Amino acid sequence: MPDAVMLFAAGFGTRMGALTADRPKPLIEVAGRPLLDHALALTEGLGTRVVNAHYHAEQIRAHLVGTDIAVSVETPEILDTGGGLRHARPLLGPGPVFTLNTDAVWTGPNPLDTLRAEWDPARMDALLLCQPAERATGRAGPGDFTRAPDGQLIRGGPLVYTGAQILRTDRLDEIDETAFSLNLLWTRLAAEGRLFGTLHSGGWCDVGHPEGIAAAEAMLDV
Numbered sequence: 001m002p003d004a005v006m007l008f009a010a011g012f013g014t015r016m017g018a019l020t021a022d023r024p025k026p027l028i029e030v031a032g033r034p035l036l037d038h039a040l041a042l043t044e045g046l047g048t049r050v051v052n053a054h055y056h057a058e059q060i061r062a063h064l065v066g067t068d069i070a071v072s073v074e075t076p077e078i079l080d081t082g083g084g085l086r087h088a089r090p091l092l093g094p095g096p097v098f099t100l101n102t103d104a105v106w107t108g109p110n111p112l113d114t115l116r117a118e119w120d121p122a123r124m125d126a127l128l129l130c131q132p133a134e135r136a137t138g139r140a141g142p143g144d145f146t147r148a149p150d151g152q153l154i155r156g157g158p159l160v161y162t163g164a165q166i167l168r169t170d171r172l173d174e175i176d177e178t179a180f181s182l183n184l185l186w187t188r189l190a191a192e193g194r195l196f197g198t199l200h201s202g203g204w205c206d207v208g209h210p211e212g213i214a215a216a217e218a219m220l221d222v
């Protein structure tokens with residue numbers, strides 16, 4: 001069972017506009033707490049926690065001083081989700097890991113607990129936590145996936161990826177690029193019948209844009 005988590009915090013946060021002119025998106029506050037701290041609260045109890053950083057990496061480092069959380073700095077270039085995760089593997093260890101985006105807030109069950117309960121490494125190389133598009137607060141547009149009766153995911157459909165998953169990181173070695181999105185690996189896993197999904201039963205809000213802050217605080221009822 002995974003006991004390590006990678007939290008993605010390296011992006012430029014361009015959709016946040018002026019809010020990220022002088023700070024990274026994970027340090028923007030929602031309900032009085034930085035987004036990064038909302039995400040970290042979900043990961044308490046795991047043996048290994050790693051946060052990646054690139055844009056204003058020094059602020060991420062300073063924020064985590066005095067904790068047991070490792071920081072994987074990507075320099076000189078940002079590596080995207082797939083490249084960033086592979087870069088952090090020496091810190092995470094060899095087994096499957098949780099990954100968690102830091103630009104969302106949640107209500108209801110801990111998303112990592114939901115993933116843990118459904119993880120079956122005999123059948124899966126990745127298990128993605130999804131949400132029906134009509135219940136995805138702060139996010140417009142179509143969904144990302146359709147979930148088959150056995151849990152397999154295929155591209156396109158009514159489900160939105162929430163930014164939480166369990167993934168076998170050794171499969172990243174199959175990608176030649178240095179900087180790449182995890183979408184590239186998911187496409188391969190889906191073709192092999194190794195990409196699965198499960199559903200979050202609580203609330204989820206995308207806070208990747210300024211309007212998401214108020215939407216998240218309304219969802220949290222603060």
